[in-house]
Amino acid sequence: MNILEIRGLSVDYLSAGGTVHAVDDVSLDLRRGEILGVAGESGSGKSTLAHALGRLLRPPAVVTGGSVLYHRAGGGPVDVLELDRAALRAFRWKELAIVFQSAMNSLNPVSTIGAQIDDVLRIHERDLPRKVRTERAAELLRRVGIGADRLRSYPHELSGGMRQRAVIAIALALNPEIIIMDEPTTALDVVVQRDILHEIRALKDEYGFAVVFITHDLSLLMEISDRIAVMYAGRVVETGAAGELHRAPRHPYTLGLLRSFPKLHGPRQELLSIPGTPPDLRALPSGCAFHPRCRSALDECSSTPPLLRPGPGGEVACLLNDGTGVPVPTGPTSEVDS
Amino acid sequence: MRSWKIRIGLLILAFFALMAIFGPLLLTGDPSATGGEALAGPSAEHWLGTTQTGQDILLQVVHGSRVSLGVGVLSAVIATAVSIAVGLVGGYFGGVVDEALSVLTNIFLVLPALPLVIVLAGYLPQRGVTSVAVVIAATGWAWGARVLRAQTLSIRRRDFVEAARAGGERPLRIIFYEILPVELPVIATSFLATVVAAILAEAGLSFLGLADLSTVSWGSMLYFAQNGQALLVGAWWWFIPPGLCIALVGAGLGLMNFGIDEIANPRLRTVRAPRRPRRESAAVLETAGEVGP
Amino acid sequence: MRFLARRLGFYLLTAWAAVTLNFLIPRLMPGDPVDLLVARLKGNVDPAAIDAMKRAFGISDAGVWQQYLDYLGNLLHGELGRSITFFPAEVSTIIAGSLPWTIGLVGVATLLSYLLGTFLGVIVAWKRGSWLDGVLPATTFMHAVPYFWVALALVFVFGVTLRWFPVSRAYGLDVMPAFDGPFVSSVLYHAALPAITIVIASMADRILGMRNVMVTTLGEDYVVMAEAKGLTSRRVMWAYAARNAILPNITSFALSLGFVVGGSVLTEIVFSYPGIGSMLLKGVENEDFPLMQGIFLVISLAVLAANLLADLAYVVLDPRTRQEA
């Protein structure tokens, strides 16, 4: 029951200093009504991926390969990347909506919240009379816990949490099939963040849309997502059900990430850091991009690029253990970073 | 990455700088000398023709470049120095001094510069190159000061300045070693813009007959060309070169500014779409077609 | 209205500064207007008449403070003194006669250049990467071309050579001022070339300014989001990107007004347009200090007023200041 199938998607940034392979041969499935978490460090290509799905990339970004197949409820699959202008406009927001990282920045500072919701309704549902549209907008705001009187407010008159909710309200306006959320809560404090996560789950249950939830905060993903994809240097290195990934990560990078998070509850655990620094995307290490930082790297890792192989509960791209990856021993290790 | 704009800008400027520095040494001769045939078009003897009094226009353009660029650079140096003093010091120390300086800056900013220059120059007893430069600088520093102050206000709260302060650096050292280098691109753009404005102002003043007309500059050439109705008598070779030189220098400086801006703010770069992307990814490009007034 | 009140306070302060500057400059500089007048008339005035004339010109020996207070008092009554060139015409009368022309010409041309420049800037930014980028180097060139040079070139090409447009004066010899068709069309016809000059010479700034802000704005999340919403590109371009990019441009536009006015002074001179620029030149040529000062004062105040208008526009266009106001 996939609603979106990303196949071999690659995006490059052409820059004078060299080509940045920001998204490199990424294949992912999004199932109807699920929350797919995408985790990865800064610069690993998460936002680029999100923009590519909405076909929002700007120069110097170039899609160099792959397809994004969208399965409409009734009909067959269409490749989002091949849609013509009119079809693209219809696809956008009606089928796929996007919530960006910073709500302040994704709301037009000079028009009211109401107008920004109305904008969408007017374009996509032309026959709707004005009055109905206003009612609809008010209803949407109420859904996300904002009073209808805020329709006439400008973004700067709302608090950070309210703005984020307003953006979500706009995303819900056309009842899309997919909502991509690119770090929607990073700018908020934990308590407010918690509120909004709760909201998202509730709305998802109500409307049944699928969510691609992007963040660098792995522990957050563990809580909210159904499945998780971990990206490193433009590639997906591991996917799996959230609980499974948490319990038994198979890629050394996933493990590293998990072990470098201090835990709030339970006994104090030895923390494990990942040595080295994230790679330069313009000159990726050969073979497995992670091998220079990997504690369990094999000789082949530096020459053979691992492929994403299905395994129990998900996929992993690692040469260890016949390409299914193994958990690295969890004992105390010496600190090797600089 | 060196942008082509900076390169072309530099090329133009280098050409004129060389002209100003070495031109008069190579093309010796008195640019005011009235030897030749009057109002002769370009010829082998006078490459750019002659004026109504038989002065060689090429000679005037070359010698005039020294004065015009000199006034431009001199007044830009003065104006930039003032704007650094006002903008950086005021911005860094804040308080009453800054308030006062910033009001002063804003006043000079809204006062129309050219009319003020005209009025000031009208009173000027000596209209030598230096005094004209000073008058132009007196009205041209405010823009830079404002930009620099705004920059300084934001930079002085930046962590590295706080860190320097916490490390025990003295205020003047912070201003000149920590803040100034960071603002160099801004200073450079404001300097270049001031040079253009100053050259234009000098030309305007000369054109009105308010600069020293016994000194040959591009502005005074235009004055005499206008005075001699160069265009009415068809002497385009008298009218075009000085104006074109001014515009070219300005374009050179403008291009450099453009380049610097692009380096400081990469978003401004003009981008070439890759020749044959497998897929068109440029959202902007693909929708551009339906844009219309 | 607090924002506006503060701006108003600032403009009052600036106006005071302009007034005081005006008072100080001639007193800091050497020269005596009557001596100059005598020299100008090449001795047609007998030296014996000079003292009486000085008194008539209002040159007094009172203390500087007293002079300053008198000056301020006179200004409050709208008295700018008497012109020397056109003695005994009041400077205020002279200005009243020429200011409408300047306001008409410069006002319309500036507005036009602003609208056109903004429009082109938006388009150039929007079509970044297309051939339109080639416009940019041309604009840097236009930016640096002296106003009067453009004016002279236009005069030569369209006035003298092609004879498409009149090249001097504000209206034809065949009409007398009245609110009738022939007069108005004659005024428009005569204003065409000067207005084109101002538009050409000042538009480059607007294009560049708008383009740069617009390009930055296009990268903002709300523009990307607008696009993601599936809006038409026209709507994204104008309602989202341009609408926001215009804001910082209003301020820079207001500040550049002084520059445009300065340039149009030169333009007027080339076209012998009967505006304040020609008068300023007249004043300067004749060292007519009361006239020069009066005109400078009026230009300053006009630019201040335009700035205030721009501030108002800003308040109207930017809800963030509106709320505060």
Place this chain on the structure above:
Amino acid sequence: MSGEVVLEGRNLTKNFTAARGPRGRLGRRPPVRAVEDVSLALRAGSVTALVGESGCGKSTVARLLAQVYPATSGEVLLRGRPVRAHRGSGFRDYRRQVQLIFQDPFASLNPFHRVRYHLARPLRIHGHVRSAADEAEQVAELLERVSLTPVEQFMDKLPHELSGGQRQRVAIARALAVRPAVLIADEPVSMLDVSIRLGVLRLLERLADESGLALLYITHDIASARYFAEDITVMYAGRLIERGPGEVLTQEPAHPYTRLLLSAAPDPDRVSPPEILRRGEPPSLADPPGGCRFHPRCPIALPVCSERTPPRTDLGDGRWTECWHYGDG
């Protein structure tokens, strides 16, 4: 467990007159009451954490302690002696004792100066070097202390040639160059990638251990405070509300806000997500609620909470809290 108190803030209060933002009815902008009545002591060789949500005034406390700006009221004591001078040699001495590390290593190093310059300046200002050779040696030594080896390779780099973690190390080395007794680290890792945060935190921990530095670790991530600090102080809307040893505080929070904070923090180990809904948002510091500043969001607020500020209640073991549910409330 820990040494003597080196730096202490007593009843620190800081009001800002905001440069922008709405004004009050009379045209005067109300002050932002960023920090109110904060008392905090740092001990040699120990790490104290200051935890709170964004905008609650953590950085302001750090800057008050570092005397970047003066407190509106209250005083700062260095080894028991109040600090008064804000310029001159007396103040320079204070600078030598107390150093700051900033949140963002990308912003705290001047992009125009090389690593060597960044480290040599404080050495010179505070007269720690006698000769050029001595200087080079000390710079090398500093780099080694923060594990930026090989030293020669890093000495002449510009900040943009370094990764985030490396930059933060340079910033730490710069602070160390002064040979301070107190290090105030304002969210030193929040801008760093997850995978390299740990290394920097370990470094700081080691320095406190080895050199007997008093370290104030400011963070919004209470989990990391649990791991790296002996003591945790929780801040809410400009006031300190609870303090206690890290382990105890995180496992048995006393103040309702601390409990809220802990339950809101993401934790994959949790069996089921907590049910907290619409607790409202942090208050505006320009117009904070009266009484206990937390009462509008508090699930267990008492009538008294909205009227009077709760007093400090000592809970033993170095723990205290300010809540009407404890002590005399």
Place this chain on the structure above:
Amino acid sequence: GCSGAPPERGAAAGDAPPLVIHAIDAGSFQEDFNPFHLEGVNLGSTGMIYETLEFINKLKPGESTPWLATGHEWSDKGKTLTLTLRQGVKWTDGTPFTADDVAFTFDTLKKHPELNTAALDLKGTTVLAPDKVEIDFGSTSYAKLYNITGNRPIVAKHLFEKENPVTFTNPKPVGTGPYMLSSFSSQLYEMKKNPAYWQPGKPVVPTLRFPAYTANAVQTGLQQGEIDWAGAFVPDIDKIYVQGQPETNKYYFPPEGLVSLYLNLTKPAFAKPEVRQAISLAVDRDRIVKVAERGYTTVAHPSGVSMPGGDAYLPPEHKDAAYSVDVEKAKQLLQQSGVESSELSFTLLVPSPFTDWVNAAQLIREDLAKIGIKVETRGVAFQDWVSKVGKGTYDMTIRGTPGGPTPYLTLRTLLDGGLAKPVGTSTSGNYERWKDGETDRLIADYTATDDQAAQERAVQGLGKIMVEKVPVLPLFYSPSWAQYRTDKYVGWPSEQDPYAMPSPYTSPDAAVVLLHLRPAGT
């Protein structure tokens, strides 16, 4: 529109066409027709609307024509002037013109010294009869006759006595002249002929139009044939104005003043006559006239007397004197003077807005370099130049001296010992600071007499001093600019018939010219 031939509006079919006049450079006009005000505000008040008592032709010294006065008579050693007035003249409002008007005009000057720009030493007036008036002066005023009768427009008492003449702008002028103001706007004013003018049948030109042109715009105006009569400096008159039609597009630039090179005689080197002689011999005036003055004028007579027309005033022994360049002789004279060559280094100060002088200074610099005198030309602001030259703090300068009804006025301004103020004190003539008993005696002689022959003798004496002692170095005559087209009207003044100054900005001459015009083809 403005292109093509000027529009013929206002001229009834078959009627004579209007005359389009550019008199003075102006972006716009001020509505001021008060003839007490300085000339050059709006041309036409004096002459066309208000008339003078006599017309004195500066181009023919000694020639005068009765105008509002039919005769004048001096008495009391030049302290009393009795005028006989023309009868039957009417103001355009119908009121008759009488002696009261003349008396009122001069009383006003006495009452408002700031209007008395000629500094007439007025004591009072007496109306002797409706057509006879006597004006009394405090001192001998023979030499001021021109300022009394020649260029003092007479105003109507019944209208002016109600106003303050200093500030009154007189928007509806009522005069005795051939024209009346018919419409005014800041860009164009128009005059219509006075149907009841006292010279019967005149004027012929029915309408005068004065459009506003700046110095710049008048060039295109002339080029495009919009203007019939102009007084403009045109840089290349053949190309811009004549355009190959010398028959209709005519010009005439008679002298109206003298431009000279001043050497500051308080400098030791210039105090030596040999040095001054040497400089005079080195300066190539022909080249200056040709290059800097574009051949629009002529080299001055060494005596400073304005030519042609001034023959009677030329010193007989130097009648045929003329300048020629002689570098060898100049060098020799320099040697004789005994001045060290190191002392021969000077600054030549010129007002930088006067571009022809700037060019002339450049040429002089080149010429003097040939005899070893180093000259640095410096262009300064007008007021700075005025103040430096007035105070005598300069080395060399170029300056013009106005002409007058006889050459006396020029020579007195150049040489009057009374004007030789010490260096540092501002003066209004004799900037070179020439002090010579003989000179001052000749000046006194001239002012003390009404006798033309005696006056001529005095001027000849001054001319002789000019030629022999070279207190200043005359260069060329400053031209009076006049361009006129003969396609509509003929009868303009010319070299052959210099009956009045031809430029439209000279009053009352311009009115005299208009009265001479007749339709082309007659």
